[in-house]
Amino acid sequence: MTDLTAHRGTGIFYRCLSPDPLLPAMAPTPIPPDPAAPVFADTQTLLPVIAQDDQTGEVLMLAYMNREAYEETLRTGQAVYYSRSREALWRKGDTSGHVQRVRAILLDCDRDTILLRVEQVGAGACHEGYRSCFFRQVTPEGLRVVAERVYDPNITYGPG
């Protein structure tokens, strides 16, 4: 550790604003990334999050989290995403009641994708009335709906 007081007697005690060539760089020590957390490079970083039904294995949706959304998810035990269109935290189920209770959080090998295993409360995860957002399959004849609608979004969300 460099003894800053040694410079005081010289009358040229530098505040951090003006780097002293005699001192090691005074940049704040970076906080080491938490090896048990997803790699959010900064507060703006968005990582993709897969929500999977913990009971059935069905993939329900893909959304995004920033660090704040991830920490809110950990704190509350319910999925909190970051809405790219609204540019704000998105507490899943706030409008519909279709919250997702988090049963497990898994990270991939690069720690840049999050897999949430959830209990999907209410009828479905998809705002179009389906349990999963992946309700259409690509076929040579076009997209084919391969799931049943489980609720009426006009009732849950009001007419669009």
Added chain:
Amino acid sequence: MTDLTAHRGTGIFYRCLSPDPLLPAMAPTPIPPDPAAPVFADTQTLLPVIAQDDQTGEVLMLAYMNREAYEETLRTGQAVYYSRSREALWRKGDTSGHVQRVRAILLDCDRDTILLRVEQVGAGACHEGYRSCFFRQVTPEGLRVVAERVYDPNITYGPG
């Protein structure tokens, strides 16, 4: 349709370089997006792709596709991604032999995420030797490995 020849006699026939206020905008008619395909805004757009084991429902990995990778996947019936680190098409399994045969392609409600239901050939999807890249769970004590290693990546890929 505006008759361009009508302007020729005036001696001020505009090429497209110089917009004629008398003519409707001459921008090329955009190709309507294919309603049965993912929404790739342009050739650079990358969309997230979830690969899920078609038999077990296990989420194997998340990767990205550009339009070319998507079309190669359709054409070959095997998963072709776009590697962001190598900035090139990534024919999954080219090195390891662990190809993914595509059983179904599903799109989400916004058509900006792709779910591939695949037959995972070989031991695993993850280059670290696990069947799924999501082999670690977030716990209060740190990341916990919750899967068995199914192959030795040093043998499959050579020593790192």
